[in-house]
Structure formats: structure tokens, C-alpha cells
Amino acid sequence: MTQRIVIDPVTRIEGHAKISIYLDDAGEVSDARFHVVEFRGFEKFCEGRPLGEMAGITARVCGICPVSHLLASAKTGDDIFAVTIPPAAEKLRRLMNLGQIVQSHALSFFHLSSPDLLLGYDSDPAQRNIFGLIARHPDLARGGIRLRQFGQEVIELLGGRKIHPAWAVPGGVREPLTAENRDYLRSRLPEAFDTVKQALGFFKRYADEHAEEVEHFGNFPTLFMGLVSKDGGRWEHYDGWLRITDSEGHVLVDGFDPRRYAEILGEAVEPWSYLKSPYYKPLGYPDGAYRVGPLARLNVCSGIGTPQADAELAEFRQRGNAHGIVTSSFMYHYARLVEILAALERITLLLDDPDILSTRIRASGGINKLHGVGVSEAPRGTLFHDYEVDERGMVRRMNMIIATGQNNIAMNRTVKQIAQHWIHGATAGIPEGLLNRVEAGIRAFDPCLSCSTHAIGQMPMIVTLIGSDGTVLAEVKRG
Amino acid sequence: MPRTLTINGQEISARSDQTILEAAREANIHIPTLCHLDGLTDVGACRMCLVEVSGSSKLLPACTTRVQEGMEVRTETERLRAYRRQIIELLFAERNHVCAVCVANGNCELQDAAIAVGMDHVRYDYLFPKLGLDLSHERFGMDHNRCILCTRCVRACDQLEGAHTIDVMGRGARSLIIHDMNVPWGEATTCTSCGKCVMACPTGALFKQGSTVAEMVRDADKLAFLRAARDRKVWNV
Numbered sequence A: 001m002t003q004r005i006v007i008d009p010v011t012r013i014e015g016h017a018k019i020s021i022y023l024d025d026a027g028e029v030s031d032a033r034f035h036v037v038e039f040r041g042f043e044k045f046c047e048g049r050p051l052g053e054m055a056g057i058t059a060r061v062c063g064i065c066p067v068s069h070l071l072a073s074a075k076t077g078d079d080i081f082a083v084t085i086p087p088a089a090e091k092l093r094r095l096m097n098l099g100q101i102v103q104s105h106a107l108s109f110f111h112l113s114s115p116d117l118l119l120g121y122d123s124d125p126a127q128r129n130i131f132g133l134i135a136r137h138p139d140l141a142r143g144g145i146r147l148r149q150f151g152q153e154v155i156e157l158l159g160g161r162k163i164h165p166a167w168a169v170p171g172g173v174r175e176p177l178t179a180e181n182r183d184y185l186r187s188r189l190p191e192a193f194d195t196v197k198q199a200l201g202f203f204k205r206y207a208d209e210h211a212e213e214v215e216h217f218g219n220f221p222t223l224f225m226g227l228v229s230k231d232g233g234r235w236e237h238y239d240g241w242l243r244i245t246d247s248e249g250h251v252l253v254d255g256f257d258p259r260r261y262a263e264i265l266g267e268a269v270e271p272w273s274y275l276k277s278p279y280y281k282p283l284g285y286p287d288g289a290y291r292v293g294p295l296a297r298l299n300v301c302s303g304i305g306t307p308q309a310d311a312e313l314a315e316f317r318q319r320g321n322a323h324g325i326v327t328s329s330f331m332y333h334y335a336r337l338v339e340i341l342a343a344l345e346r347i348t349l350l351l352d353d354p355d356i357l358s359t360r361i362r363a364s365g366g367i368n369k370l371h372g373v374g375v376s377e378a379p380r381g382t383l384f385h386d387y388e389v390d391e392r393g394m395v396r397r398m399n400m401i402i403a404t405g406q407n408n409i410a411m412n413r414t415v416k417q418i419a420q421h422w423i424h425g426a427t428a429g430i431p432e433g434l435l436n437r438v439e440a441g442i443r444a445f446d447p448c449l450s451c452s453t454h455a456i457g458q459m460p461m462i463v464t465l466i467g468s469d470g471t472v473l474a475e476v477k478r479g
Numbered sequence B: 001m002p003r004t005l006t007i008n009g010q011e012i013s014a015r016s017d018q019t020i021l022e023a024a025r026e027a028n029i030h031i032p033t034l035c036h037l038d039g040l041t042d043v044g045a046c047r048m049c050l051v052e053v054s055g056s057s058k059l060l061p062a063c064t065t066r067v068q069e070g071m072e073v074r075t076e077t078e079r080l081r082a083y084r085r086q087i088i089e090l091l092f093a094e095r096n097h098v099c100a101v102c103v104a105n106g107n108c109e110l111q112d113a114a115i116a117v118g119m120d121h122v123r124y125d126y127l128f129p130k131l132g133l134d135l136s137h138e139r140f141g142m143d144h145n146r147c148i149l150c151t152r153c154v155r156a157c158d159q160l161e162g163a164h165t166i167d168v169m170g171r172g173a174r175s176l177i178i179h180d181m182n183v184p185w186g187e188a189t190t191c192t193s194c195g196k197c198v199m200a201c202p203t204g205a206l207f208k209q210g211s212t213v214a215e216m217v218r219d220a221d222k223l224a225f226l227r228a229a230r231d232r233k234v235w236n237v
Helices: A051-061 A066-081 A087-119 A130-136 A138-159 A179-209 A211-216 A258-263 A294-300 A307-318 A329-352 A408-422 A432-444 B020-026 B078-094 B109-116 B152-161 B196-200 B221-231
Strands: A003-008 A017-023 A029-036 A223-228 A241-245 A251-256 A265-268 A277-280 A371-378 A381-389 A395-401 A461-467 A472-478 B002-007 B010-015 B050-053 B072-074 B140-143 B166-169 B176-179 B206-208
Touching (some): A003 A432, A017 A432, A051 A395, A087 A130, A087 A138, A087 A179, A087 A329, A241 A258, A258 A265, A294 A307, A307 A329, A329 A432, A408 A432, B002 B020, B010 B020, B050 B078, B152 B166, B152 B196, B152 B221, B196 B221
Antiparallel strands (some): A003 A461, A017 A029, A223 A241, A241 A251, A461 A472, B002 B010, B050 B072, B166 B176
């Protein structure tokens, strides 16, 4: 008799999701699925609204990474205006995006995932959250919270508010950076560097001691995709060419204008999830599965371009396969910390750039093209905005490919791999700690399923064992 | 001829040609308004300035009611506060007001009024009308979703610019602001593109093309200045 275990909702992720684990007659895992159970409809209700409003509206897709949508939308507007934005505007947009990478990655690592790492997968779920972390490891928790605060402050001092700043607009940005705010951000950098280095040291020790997690948390070959710089193929977060590599380091796509994404990326739809499954067209679905985000960016880039992050990248790659490619999704955590370090180094460089205080920051333009695509790297991966407008700038069609969606196939495989490794002979029930590992596999991707977050893990998780005839065999509630 | 009246028990004097609203403002007594704009004639459309007057069973709009000798006016009663909140809630329910992504966010008289009356939620079902957006004008746009039909734009166009491009069609909640004989704004031959209507608009219904969220900043005082300067003939033309 086959059975189905449901983890609903999945906690400590951004959004709503559930996991189903299917058991065969012997209680072994036959399949597992990651369902995204919310529907937003942004692409539909943006139709008929003016282009100028898009940055503000699409930023509302998410409360964690509004800056990503803001930038992708503003870049789409730049494309439709057919303008080159002032150099200072690009630097300021980069600065804000780096601030967002810091705050979003800090949230993922310290607030959401480190309770699993520091307190243990099998620890009391009531304590296994940021508050439990504060009680047990107050210094690291405080450092992580302040690191996130620093990233938020970068956003706030540029955009006027931490969440949903309507600051990047088609043609550039609305407000410059003041010398006073630049100096303040500079003063906050040393502490931020200390915190991320401390976390890197901790994580590397943890990975050495927990080879089982590294080996089985979504460790499989896929393609990797990310933006790289136009010169030299270095780590990139705002602009550049698309590069796709495989798990043996072969470069399948390089120097590719991301605005032509539709030529190489397809989107599959599964009836059991509202999250689409993008894939690399030449390999088909699902063989064309690729991963995006921190792990992918570090796998595809030729280097980072700043000394401390490059040193960490070298060590990161030593932990990969024979080709220097890191295929375990568990290492997303590690990649996130390396990226925080890279972001802090780049923020340092940008704050030292005299042009950063320029007030020539916005190009004016009109509707010069009826179709535009804007692409940037969100903390979770490559983000595409694609608008068609009429002659008056009214949006006629919109397509957004969100980073998390592109990891959909990999997240499903991760859930299945973890479930198959840790769950055996489960006919009447399974320990909560094992189910938490399944959830943690999803958490490693830091999926951002909506603007809502249940960051403190207070939502109850309901696990239901269902027989093939639909009868509930057992139910466990936690939280 | 001066008149003496009381507002909220306070004795004040006013000229006989003044409205209750004008007299109250001179005495620094606040009466909320939406369709009133200094420099334009009043039409008493929004009903936000309704006041209680002793001897009258009806509530009277302060903006169009002239002062009278011995009048006893009350501007802050439970009944008035309840009506004002109700008016604001009905305005929000009637069209599609989404402050978070509006060009006028933070600079909107409807939003300010909602805060002032303590509107923490709307008790009526939203109508969610399907209304259009006119982006046909080269410089300005009109979003009917955000229009509260105060007609300030109609009056600014007529009384200050003298073009009378803008008017109202339909009745009740289905009324719509139109240009000329209901043509797209960009095709309205009488429009001088002066932008006074945009300055007069209390919400995000009229905006400069390309405006992004919370970017519309208006200076409606300019309209009052224009009117006053014209009335006093300060320009030698």
C-alpha cells in the first residue's frame, strides 16, 4: 500500500509551500514533491498600467528582495526608453543591489537556516528559531542581525525606506547618495566584515564535520546559470552576459545577451504547483534543469575580482568535484557567505568612488521601443522582467521569470534525495527531526515564494500519513 | 456689513459675503474639505465640510453656506465625524485606490483625509469598477481609478485657464471626467496643456507622464496665487 506524507506548511522560508513524500508498500520513499500553493497574478494585473508604475508595483512581489524587482523593472524601462543611464546611476543601483544581497543572504543564513546548523536538526522545534539562537549563541545572532541591518541601511539611505523603495526608475535613480550617508555606511563596514568572516569560519568547520548533509542535501549534477561580467566573465550581480555551465565545468552558453533569454529558456507547468519549472531548451524538460543563485554564480564565474572573496572562492571550489564545480545544494549556504564578503568588498570600492556622490543620476526618455527586457541577479538568482508596451507606455504583456522558479526542478530533486536518504521503513510515522531535514533542503535554496515570510518558525507543521485509499494513518503536529 | 456668529462656541465676526468655511479658516478653526480649492468657486460636492447649524435640521456644507447674524455652528460632533469617515470609506470603495503603488502616495488629500478621520478599514464592499487610464496626452495622464469626482480639474480648466476642456459625463458613481466631447485627452483640441488641472487634482488621478510611485508633488497654492493676482489686477496687461 502506498502512502503519502505531507509537510504543510514548510516553515522558515519566504512564502507558502508544502512537501509531499510518497511512500511505497515497504515504507520506502518513492517520490517527493515541493508544492508552491500560492498564486499572485502580478503578470496579469500589471496589464493596462503605465510603464512608470512598474518598478513600484513589481517591487511589491517581495518584501525580502524588492530591490531585485525594482532594478529588473527599471532596467526594462531603460530598454524601452532606449537610453544609456548616467554612470553614477548605474553605480548607485549596484550599491543598492549589493546592500540587498548582504541583507537577504544574512536573513537566509542567520535568521532562517543557522538554527538548524547551530542548534541541530533534531533539537526542540520550539527553540529551533532565531530566538533559540539568540539564547544559545548571542554574539553570532547579534552579529547576523546587525549584518542584515547594514544591508537594509544601504537600501534605506539610498531609497528612503528599507522595504519597497520606489527609487530606481526607468532612466536611472531618483535620489543621489549624500556624503554624510556615504561616511556612515563606511563606518559600518568593519563590523560587517568581521561578522561574515566569523560565519565563514563556522560554516567551513560545520561542513567538515557534517559530510552526510553535504553529500545528500541536493547533491546531483545539473546545469548552472548566472550573469557574468562582460569583460572577463567575473562574478556579476547587476548587468552582464548569461553563462551556463554543466557540472563538469563545460561552458554551454557564454557571452549571451540575457535579453534574448526566451531563445534558450522554456517554462514547463506542473499541475501540482503554482511555481513554473524553467529549463534550458536545447536539453528539454526536465533534463535541461539548471540551478541559479549563489551556488550557480560562484560555479559559473571566472573569478570574483576582489581579493578576500577570490581567496574564499578558491577554497569553495576545492570543496567541489574534480572539475572545481560544487554540486551540493547544501553549499548554497557557503556560497551565500562568500557572496556577502564579495558584496562588502564591492560596497567598499563603490563608496570610495568619487562619482558615487554625483547628482546626475536620471536620464529622461520616452517610449522608444515597444518591447523591453531587464535582467539582474537577485539574491536567489537571475531575475528576468519582460514587458511589451503600447506607444503610450501602457503595459500590454508582462513576463517575469523569478529566481526561485528556476530552482524548482532542483528543489524537487533535493526533497526526494533527502527523503530517500533519511526516511526508511516509515509505515506509522517518522521523527520530526528527519522531516526538518527535508524542509532544510528547501531552505538551502532560500526560496522566496512571496513577500510574506514566516521567519521565526512559529507556524505549525502538519505531517499526515495517508494510505493509498485516502485514509489518514497518522498525523503529527508541531510548532 | 459684519456678522457675528459662533463656531464651536467661539464668537467670531465675518463679512456678510463670507462662507462658514472662510470665516472658520480666518478664525483658525479647521473644517475638512476635498472638493474645495482656494482660487476656485465652491460646489459643495464632496460633503466633507458639512457642519451643524442651530435651527437647521439639515447639515449644511460650510463651503457654500454664507454666514448669518447669530448663527451657531458646530464643526466637531460625533455625528459629523461619523459622516466624514463614511464619506471617505465610500470614496475608497467606489474606485480603485491603491496607495502603496500610487504616484500620489504621501502627497494625496484623500489619503490625508483617510488618516485624519481614522479610517483603519472600509466597512463597505469595494466595487472594483473596471476603469480606464488615458495616456494619450503628451505630458499628462488621467487615471479614472483614482478620481473622486471633486471637479477641481473641471473648475481650474474653466475658471483659471478659460479653456473648459474638462467636464463630467454620466450620473452618480458612474460619472466620468471627460475631455471635450469625450475624446482621448491627447485629441482634445481645446486643451492648452497648461497643467492647471494636474495641479488642482487632490489624488493621483491626474499626473505627469512617466511619474513613478509617490513622485507626484503638486503646488495647488499656485492656482490660488493666479486667481488672487488676477482679481487684484496686479499685472498691467
